[in-house]
Each structure stands twice: as structure tokens, then as C-alpha cells.
Amino acid sequence: MNRELLSKALCEIDERYIAEAYRPVTEAASGSPGRIVHMSKKRIITFALAAALILALGAMAYAADLFGLRELYANPNRGDMPEEAADLIVSQSAEVNGGGWRASVQETYCDEGTVLVTVHVSADASYIVVPTDADLDSPLSGFGLSGEGSLREYAKKEGKTLLFVGANLDREALGLHSAGERFENASLQEMTIYVEGIRNSSAAAPVDTVCTVVAVAWSPETQNPDTPEPERRELPIMLVEGKSTPLGLFVPADPHALPDFELGELRLTQTPLGIELRLEIKTLDEEAARNLLTLRLEGVEFHGAGTIDPNGYAVFGQGQGSFGESPVIRFLDWDKNTIAEVAFEKIG
Amino acid sequence: MEDSKIISLFFERSEQAIEELDRKHGPAVKRTAANILKDRLDVEECVSDTYLRTWNSIPPQAPNPLASYVCRIAHNLAIDRYHANTAAKRNGNYDLVLDEIEECIPSGMSVETELEAKELGASINRFLGSLSREDRFLFVRRYWYADPVRDLAAMTHSSPNRISVRLFRLREKLRNALTMEGLLV
Numbered sequence: 066m067n068r069e070l071l072s073k074a075l076c077e078i079d080e081r082y083i084a085e086a087y088r089p090v091t092e093a094a095s096g097s098p099g100r101i102v103h104m105s106k107k108r109i110i111t112f113a114l115a116a117a118l119i120l121a122l123g124a125m126a127y128a129a130d131l132f133g134l135r136e137l138y139a140n141p142n143r144g145d146m147p148e149e150a151a152d153l154i155v156s157q158s159a160e161v162n163g164g165g166w167r168a169s170v171q172e173t174y175c176d177e178g179t180v181l182v183t184v185h186v187s188a189d190a191s192y193i194v195v196p197t198d199a200d201l202d203s204p205l206s207g208f209g210l211s212g213e214g215s216l217r218e219y220a221k222k223e224g225k226t227l228l229f230v231g232a233n234l235d236r237e238a239l240g241l242h243s244a245g246e247r248f249e250n251a252s253l254q255e256m257t258i259y260v261e262g263i264r265n266s267s268a269a270a271p272v273d274t275v276c277t278v279v280a281v282a283w284s285p286e287t288q289n290p291d292t293p294e295p296e297r298r299e300l301p302i303m304l305v306e307g308k309s310t311p312l313g314l315f316v317p318a319d320p321h322a323l324p325d326f327e328l329g330e331l332r333l334t335q336t337p338l339g340i341e342l343r344l345e346i347k348t349l350d351e352e353a354a355r356n357l358l359t360l361r362l363e364g365v366e367f368h369g370a371g372t373i374d375p376n377g378y379a380v381f382g383q384g385q386g387s388f389g390e391s392p393v394i395r396f397l398d399w400d401k402n403t404i405a406e407v408a409f410e411k412i413g
Numbered sequence: 414m415e416d417s418k419i420i421s422l423f424f425e426r427s428e429q430a431i432e433e434l435d436r437k438h439g440p441a442v443k444r445t446a447a448n449i450l451k452d453r454l455d456v457e458e459c460v461s462d463t464y465l466r467t468w469n470s471i472p473p474q475a476p477n478p479l480a481s482y483v484c485r486i487a488h489n490l491a492i493d494r495y496h497a498n499t500a501a502k503r504n505g506n507y508d509l510v511l512d513e514i515e516e517c518i519p520s521g522m523s524v525e526t527e528l529e530a531k532e533l534g535a536s537i538n539r540f541l542g543s544l545s546r547e548d549r550f551l552f553v554r555r556y557w558y559a560d561p562v563r564d565l566a567a568m569t570h571s572s573p574n575r576i577s578v579r580l581f582r583l584r585e586k587l588r589n590a591l592t593m594e595g596l597l598v
Binding site: 067068069070071075076077078079080082083084085086087196197199201227229231233235243245246248279281294295297307339347374395408 | 414415417421422424425426441472473474475478480481482484485488489493495497511514515518525526527529530532533534535537538541545549550553554556557558568
């Protein structure tokens with residue numbers, strides 16, 4: 066038996082299984098026989114926005130209202146944007162130019178828990194505009210194009226340069242703890258980037274801030290992967306923060322009802338996009354923290370990005386529904402089984 | 414920092430990308446290499462090479478998830494280095510991993526060509542797809558990440574003996590699956 070080839074066979078194990086079994090480690094492995102591996106002390110579970118959804122590259126005509134902020138916010142899971150929130154959308158006008166491409170910020174929305182921005186990018190005919198997380202070796206069908214081969218092969222065949230684009234918000238200024246992008250192509254050279262940021266600070270958002278557009282041009286024909294230079298352009302944006310209403314401050318009937326955790330104050334707030342939940346949570350056992358996937362507030366469906374920092378806060382937003390006088394939270398493990406059901410009492 | 418932000422830093426060709434990658438995933442990368450390589454210097458070099466290869470591949474790649482992407486680079490570099498090293502420097506832990514897998518290969522089968530290695534890899538993937546999530550976790554952690562049994566026991570709140578028994582049963586299952594497929598005969 067050739068052991069080198071045997072280990073090569075193990076190298077063939079599918080990426081999704083490698084990712085599934087991945088566990089973060091906080092201390093460097095020493096390699097010594099007696100070492101103890103410590104699992105991550107702080108594991109943040111992020112439910113990112115749906116990644117890189119590209120629709121109908123090619124023949125589809127661009128219609129601005131098709132990719133408006135209100136339209137991009139809506140999806141079958143969370144439905145349409147509430148009217149109260151839609152009224153707070155602000156049209157923007159800032160534009161910037163790059164080398165062979167242009168970007169303009171279209172619309173913004175802001176409340177205590179969420180910041181939404183749409184940016185439109187268009188490029189010259191020599192480019193194909195793709196998201197920063199586009200996989201060059203993905204089949205064309207993944208990009209709404211017909212034909213055989215990958216994006217890389219298509220670009221090479223057509224003699225096009227790929228323009229990878231993305232948009233970032235000022236995380237510090239806005240107090241963002243997570244942000245996701247969604248990309249919608251209107252044609253090969255036109256894309257709208259929808260950015261959704263979840264804020265971890267109840268401090269007022271700055272009125273004036275910037276959205277940074279990053280574009281990297283790369284030609285499969287002529288360039289090495291390590292040569293592209295990014296272009297960054299700042300688009301000034303103006304935010305108008307929608308008002309939020311406190312719905313109550315609660316404490317758990319039993320702070321230790323969730324095994325291996327200590328639960329603290331639960332703060333529920335009504336924002337124009339829905340109910341926002343912030344729960345103090347502290348793990349007493351790092352291994353147990355690995356087993357916690359998410360939480361559910363009885364009577365409320367959360368649709369925005371949610372995070373659980375086992376040594377900080379659980380933050381969920383854009384919830385719809387009602388929770389009654391004594392909210393009940395269910396904590397779920399990775400198999401979606403209930404670990405604990407915890408009742409909370411109102412104190413303010 | 415979120416992976417998407419780290420990838421953005423790579424796209425911006427900011428050296429902070431390496432710092433943030435090392436801060437977030439460095440321990441897992443080092444652990445992946447150290448499970449396969451015995452020599453600490455080899456591990457350090459493997460980690461440096463992993464970061465260089467990541468730097469050279471992002472952009473144009475924008476892997477998601479990033480963690481398993483860099484662990485795979487580290488794993489493959491460590492395997493190459495493991496086989497290039499002299500016998501004296503080989504790692505007893507990874508030798509044991511290969512011994513265990515070797516015993517799953519039914520008699521009459523062999524892995525002597527690249528093609529056969531690929532076919533065996535495909536069979537292992539089909540086998541993994543048939544397992545429960547917990548069994549798959551144990552298999553991948555043991556035979557890809559090359560974690561020692563005691564570490565697997567700690568991760569799963571189990572005893573090393575129980576893990577050894579479960580791994581033995583998994584190897585038996587794999588052996589049966591390969592026999593059923595009649596691969597490489």
C-alpha cells in the first residue's frame with residue numbers, strides 16, 4: 066500500500082465535511098504529546114445574510130426600482146418591509162468614479178438596531194462585475210449564464226476582465242457587530258450591492274458617514290492572482306435614525322435555567338423594522354457553549370441577522386409577533402433540539 | 414473580526430489581513446499542521462507557507478467559509494512536508510492515523526496510483542454522507558484533522574476508550590462500504 070497516496074485519498078474529503086468539523090482553537094497547538102487543546106472562549110454565531118445571489122446576468126434590462134432598498138429587503142422569510150420603516154428610507158445622490166467603473170449610493174435606512182444601504186456599481190463593457198465572494202471556478206449556471214465551464218473560463222473566452230466589487234460601512238462609527246452583503250446583477254456590467262448592518266450599540270448613529278466601495282480588476286488572461294491592486298472610493302451618506310420604543314426590561318426567573326450559562330437582563334425594543342432582542346449571556350463552560358446554536362422568543366419570529374456571543378450578548382432583530390407579559394425563550398442546540406426553556410419576569 | 418471583513422482586507426491587499434487571519438484562525442491552522450508534523454520548526458514554516466498561499470489566492474478567490482479553506486491549505490502543505498521528511502522526523506500521531514485507515518482497505522485492494530487515490534477519496538466521501546453528523550465529525554476530526562483520540566474525547570465529553578471503540582466501528586463500517594463498492598479490486 067502506498068501511504069502517500071493513502072493520505073492523498075484523505076485529502077479528497079469534501080470541503081463541506083471539513084467545514085462542518087472545523088472547531089476554533091484559542092491556543093496554538095504545541096505539538097507536544099501532552100498538550101491540552103482549549104476550545105474557543107468566545108464563539109460568535111453569526112447568521113449572515115444570504116450570500117451572493119446573482120440573478121439573470123445578461124439579457125435582463127435594468128430597472129432601478131427592481132433593486133431599490135425596499136425590494137431588496139423583502140424576502141419570502143421575512144416578507145415586505147413594514148410601512149413605518151419604508152417611510153424612513155432616504156434617497157442619496159453621492160457618486161464616485163474608478164478606473165473604468167462608477168458607483169453611486171442609492172438609498173439608506175437606519176434605526177437603533179439596523180443600517181441598510183444600497184450601492185449601484187456600473188462598469189465599462191470590457192468588464193464583468195462580480196461580487197467579492199464570487200468563486201471563479203463555479204459553473205456559469207451559478208451566475209445565471211448558460212453554457213459550459215466556469216466563470217474563469219467564460220471571462221477568458223470572452224476576453225473580459227473580472228471586476229470584483231464590495232461595499233463596507235464604517236463599523237466603528239455605526240457600532241456594527243455584523244454586516245452582510247447581497248449582490249444583484251442587472252447585467253454583466255451593472256450590479257446593486259445591498260448592505261445590511263446589525264448594530265450593537267444603542268448610541269445614536271452619526272448623521273454623516275461613508276460607505277466604502279472596493280473594486281479589484283482581474284483578468285484571467287494576463288494577471289497572476291497576487292497582482293491585483295484594489296481601488297477604494299468613499300461615498301458620503303446621510304443617515305436619519307428612526308425612533309425606537311422600549312418594550313420592557315426583564316430578568317430570568319432562574320438565571321441558571323440554561324445549563325452551563327448564566328443569563329442576565331433581557332431588553333426588548335420596538336424598532337420600525339420590528340422587535341429587537343438583547344440578552345446578557347455568560348458561559349460557565351466553554352465546551353457547553355459549542356453546543357448552543359440559537360434561541361427563539363415565543364410568539365416572535367426574528368428575521369434579521371442574529372448573533373450569540375457566549376460571553377456577552379445575544380442580539381436578534383426585525384422580529385414580528387407578540388410575546389406577552391412574561392416572555393419565554395427557548396435555547397436550541399445544533400440539531401435544533403431544545404436545551405432549555407426560560408421564562409422572564411418584567412422589571413421595567 | 415468576521416471572515417468577510419478579513420477577506421475584504423485581503424482584497425485591499427492590506428497586510429492587516431494576515432494579522433487578522435492569524436488572530437482568528439491561526440491556532441486552528443497551527444493545530445492542523447502540528448497534528449501531522451512532529452517538528453516545531455516544520456509546523457512554523459507550514460503556517461507561514463499557508464499564509465503566503467492564502468495571500469496569493471485571495472483575490473481572486475473569496476472562500477466561504479474561510480476557516481476550512483486555510484485549514485485545507487495547511488493540511489495539504491503539512492502532508493507534502495510529512496512525506497518529504499526523513500523517517501526520523503515523521504510524526505507518530507499521523508503514522509497512527511494512516512495505519513488505522515490502511516486497515517480499512519479490504520484485502521485485494523490497493524492504492525498505488527493517483528487515480529486510485531481519487532477513487533478512494535470519492536468512496537470515503539460517499540461513506541461520510543451516509544453517517545450521522547456526530548460520527549462524521551469524529552471521522553473527519555480523526556482522519557483529516559488528525560486529532561489525537563484524547564482531544565476527540567475532550568471535544569465530545571466522552572472517554573478516550575469510548576472514542577476508540579466508536580472509531581473502530583467507523584473503520585469497520587468504512588471497510589464494509591469499500592468492500593460493497595468493490596473499489597480498487
